[in-house]
Amino acid sequence: MRNFTSLSVIAAVCFMMLSFGSSAKEIHIKSKTAKSGNIFLAKTYDAKVGVDVVAINEFYKKYPKLKKYQNDVLDLYKKKEYSSIWYDDKNISEFGSLLYHKVRLLNDQGIKATMPYMDAVDDIFNENVSNKLPQIDTELLLSNMYVFYASNVYSGVDPATLKQIGWFLPAKTISYTKILDSLMVDPDRLNKDENLLYGQYYKLQKVLKKYRTIEKNNQWSKIDIDSANYKDLKPFDSGVAVQQIRHRLFVVGDLPQDSKRNVYDEEMMAGILKYKQRYGLKLNYTLTREHIDQMNEPIGNRIKTIMLNMERCRWIPTDLAKASEYVMVNIPSFKLVYVKNGKYELVSDVFVGTRMTETVIFSGKIDRIVFSPYWYVPQSIIKNELKLKMAEDKNYLADHNMEWNGGNVRQKPGPKNSLGLVKFMFPNPNDIYLHDTPAKSLFEFEKRIFSHGCINVKEAKGLALAILKDNPDWPADKIDQAMSGEKETTCMLKNKIPIYIGYFTAWVNDDGEIGFYPDVYDRDPRLDKLLYSDAVASK
Structure with missing residues (x-):
C-alpha cells in the first residue's frame, strides 16, 4: 500500500528505530484519535509497556485460547529484545492498524478462521470504547493477532497434518520474525509478496474476487x-x-x-x-x-474449490517456480509441464493411478533416462494378477514378451512394453516414475486414472528430446536409435531435474483464465472438512 502520508512514513521509521530499545520503557502519549481511509488507528493513552517472560506467561493465563501461539510470540520478543512491537512514540503504529484491517478481511484470502478474543481486539481500534485494556494486554493481543494472521495466510496447515493427508511435497519453512521485519519495512507486501506466497496463490485470489462478484450479482x-x-x-x-x-x-x-x-x-x-x-x-x-x-x-462450490486450492498454495515453497529447470505434474488436470529458464518447453497429457493405486503427491529429482527399458513387474501385480493369468494360459509370459529373471518377472524391451520406449527415473520409496506407454488410446478419455501409480506420459519422447536438447552426447538421432526397442540404454543426467507431483483442482494460467479439474481422489471434501468444519473455530 503506497498511499501513506509522509508523516506516516516518518512515524514508521521512528517505530523501527525504537523497536530495538530497552525491554521496559515509558511511553508518554497524548490522547488522540485518528482514522486514515480504511486503516483504523487506535485511541491512545498514557501507559507503560513492560514486556518480559513473566508478563507473557500471565497474559496466557488470562487469554488461554491463544496459548497455541505462545512459543511463537515469545520468540518474537526474544528477537526484539523484549521491546514493544506495536507502539511508536505516539500510539499504536500505523502498521499495527493496517494489519488489523487485513485480519478483518481474511475472507478475501479465502480464510474463514476467527481469532479468539477478536472482540477485545476490535475494542482496541474502536474510538468509541473508553474503557481500554491495559497496554500490556493490547501489546500482546496484537502480537498474537500477527501470529494468527501469518500462520493462516503464509503457512496454512502444519507439516504434521500435511503428512496425515498424504501431501509429501517439500514443506515450506517460515520465520514469523523475519516476515514481520519485511512487512514493517514495506507494508505493501501484505497485499502481494511472491517471496512469502507461491505466485499461483495471488492468481487464485484475483479469480476468487471475480467469482464472488458473480455470486453477489446473481449472474450464475x-x-x-x-x-x-x-x-x-x-x-x-x-x-x-x-x-x-x-x-x-x-x-x-x-x-x-x-x-x-x-x-x-x-x-x-x-x-x-x-x-x-x-x-x-x-x-x-x-x-x-x-x-x-x-x-x-452452484457457484458456491466453485468458490470453495478456489479457496481450497489457495490453501494448497500456502504449502508450496516460494522458490519452486524460481528453479532453472523442473517438471511438474498436476494429477487432477492430467497434465505434465517441463519448464526451463522460466518457459514451458513441453506440455503433455498424462494418465495416473486408479483410486485403488493412487499416484502419491511428493517430489523427487530425475537423475536418469532409460531408453527401451525392461519392465520389472511389481510383486503385487504378480500376486494379484499375473499368477491367475499364467494359471489360465501357460504361454501367457511368452505371448507378452515376458520372462522370469531371478525369481521375478520382467517384460523385455520393445514397442509393446508396458513402459513404452522410455522412462524417467527419480529414486523414491513409492517406486513411482514417469514413462511412455503403448496404450495411446487411453489419452482419449477425459478422466484418465488407469495406472498402478506411475505417471504415463503421452509426449514421453518429446520430454526426452527437450531434456537432452542441449546435451551434445545425446543428439536426436542417438535418442531415436536408443528408443528402437532393441536393448535397454541408460542416460545419466549431468544435472538432476526437480519433479513435483501435486494436486490442484483449480489452476489459473498466465492469461488469468481459471481451469477447474475433477477431484479424482476425493481430496477436496477432506481438506474442506479440515479447514472449514463448524467444529473448528480457528486454525
Missing part, C-alpha cells in the same frame, strides 16, 4: 433443460438453454460479449472450446447432459 443463472428428454446440443441448435449457456460463457469470460442469441452459432462455438479447455474436457462442440450438469453446479 441455471441452465434450464428437460432432463428426461435431453438431446446433446450441437452447432446451430437453438433454444432457451442455448441463450442461457451463452450468458454463462460471457459471465465467466469465455465470450467477450453476450449477443443474447438463442442459436448455437460460430461465436458460441469458440466460447465452448475455451470453456472445455479450462475444464480439461475433450475439445469438441457437443454439449452433453453431463456438461450441462457441470455448468449447473
